[in-house]
Amino acid sequence: MKKDIIIKIENVWKTYKVGDIEVHALRGLNLEVKRGEFLAIQGPSGSGKSTAMNMVGCLDIPTKGSVHLERHNISKMPESSLAKIRGEKIGFIFQQFNLINTLSALENVTLPMIFQGIPKEERQRKAKELLEMVGLVERMYHRPTELSGGQQQRVAIARALSNDPEVILADEPTGNLDSKTGENVMNFLEKLHKEKNTTIVMVTHDAGLAKHAERIEYLKDGVIIKSKK
């Protein structure tokens, strides 16, 4: 595998059984993600883009084919190793923010670092730094329910960055935000990509959003139908 390729998906099939019927969410998907690029996967609902993102994010394993993250073949890994890889290499940003409501913003950001066994002082320092970066340091002791949608998504971005991941995976990151706040979040991601050279893979159905990316792959019926740079 070439050094500048972080993720390589080769001929991946994902089949679900609904009753007696087999549903193919992915039908031989091929995809490469290069280090430092901002990639968008665009497609209508039902095109398999969420399944594709689960593959890239090591949340799921393929029925057939292989998924490589750097030199690891994750398609054959047990759940505990997948969890380790997710924690180390991937930062997720979800449409519904997916913060833990019983914890404060600060605690939410430190959580992935707890899983990596990072000492407490370092966790606190790093989390505060990240919250400062997303402009929420004065609200760090607030719970998610006390924050606006845009603020919650910024906490989620800070959390996604806490373990210095190789890839940020964003699944419809502005789907639950109004257009102005959504624009802010997108600008932030773009800034992150430009200034820190962070690799970002974004999944969306929205062509306007996909334009922020350097490269767009169009997905339909579980396969890439065209690419655009």
Add this chain to the structure above:
Amino acid sequence: MLKDILKYSTSSLRARKLRSFLTILSILIGIAAIFALISFGQGINKYMNDFGEEMGTDKIFLMPGGGLTAAPGSSNILFTEDDLEFIRKIKGIDELSGMQIISAKIKFKEYKEKYSYAIGLSTDSKEKRLIEEMLGGIEIMNGRSLKKSDTLKTVLGYSYTIPNRLFKKAISTGDRVEINDVEVQVIGFYEEIGNPGDDANIYLTQDGFQEIFDENEFEYVYIRAAPNQNPGELSDKIEEKFRKHRGQKKGEEDFTIQTFEDVLETFTNIIGILNGVLVLIALISVVVAAVNIANTMYTSILERTQEIGIMKSIGAKNEFILSIFVVESGILGLTGGTIGVILGYLIAKGGGLIAASAGLSMLRPSFPLWLTIGCLLFALLVGIGSGLLPAWQASKLKPVDALRYE
């Protein structure tokens, strides 16, 4: 890591205060009941042991019929002075005393009469001491002991010195009471035995007993074995000789002879079984509590399925998920256990005080350290045990499915 898990678990328990409280309540009831019951059981055991030590192990007890089954004073088989003389001659006996006992009516001043047991005591000081030892080694608390010439005088049990227990007013030495309508003078009181029956006894001389009740035969015979004599062997020997004396076949005796150790053991066993049954019932409530904890954990996991998915997606391993839920149920168990032990202590303490004021000072709870530690450990284990299966299932959830769950 453990500290982080603890912090995480407590914060999510705090976020569900009412449910956590109800779950804790369900286990604390069982633990409180177990703690209180065992502390009473221990207290009674201790009382019996002390009682046994006071009495010594050299005593033998002869009673009519099949043993301690009928109420005292109700037997139609009594032992005569001749029977006592016959037994007294058997080798190996150090001391022997017959005890007369009958249900009697006692009246003090204008207060309503009471019914209690009157006991006829030998005035021979050694024989009298033997019976006092049988009653737990009691001594005269105030006044004086009965002498040969005290025919119409009486020594009363401890309860008569307490106002409102038997009579509205306490009786003092020098007071006069009527026993079966015969007026007698009170000359002293025995100290507390610890159960309401024995503490209400009326003690008379054997002459006085005959005078009032027209009865000179004995219901119980107490025997002290000689110092070098094995009480068990002596008891067998007396049984055999006395049976022949009465012309009865083996197994068809109209009397029972037992060493006091055996009698005490029988009592201790009965109390042990009763206590065991009660503790078993309390255990059932702990089982119910365990089911309740498991149910709470399942509900919690259902509610937090998405949260589990989130944690897994940001790098939580299965063991972490397992740990937080096991720690949560462990905390529920331990908290319930701690409050349960405190509550159980208060219940036992309060119950002991109530029992003592009712004359049942033998029901004094005892709180050994192992009981507290045992109850806490048990509660913790019940908590962890009932959380284990739900936690394991939670840890096995697939992140994709868990994230999608709503």
